[in-house]
Amino acid sequence: MHFLLTKSFSFSASHTQDSRIFGHNYILSVTIRSSDESAEAMLQEAVEKNVLAKVHSRDLGHNITQAGLLKSFLEQLAPKLPSMEITSLVLERDARTRTTLLPDKI
Secondary structure (H helix, E strand, O other): OOEEEEEEEEEEEEEEEOOEEEEEEEEEEEEEEEOOOOHHHHHHHHHHHHHHHHHOOEEEEEOOOHHHHHHHHHHHHHHHOOOOEEEEEEEEEEOOEEEEEOOOOO
């Protein structure tokens, strides 16, 4: 038996675009497919250590896109969660801007 689990995490970060600095409060939601009942704790630890620790309260650089961030997050998370299938990552910057990554099978 498998289940889908979605956990959401928030972080704040800045980026530079056209010589202007922008700060945002982001919400990252990660959905996994797993049969492991301890998946929630493993997902939480993987996201906190491999994503949030690197981006929270940081300058993300120049001309950063949400799609680019999601691809980077997937590259960081997939090796840390070998027993789970990451089915989607969603990055929400504000009520009007949400980007979803639907990864191919890894």
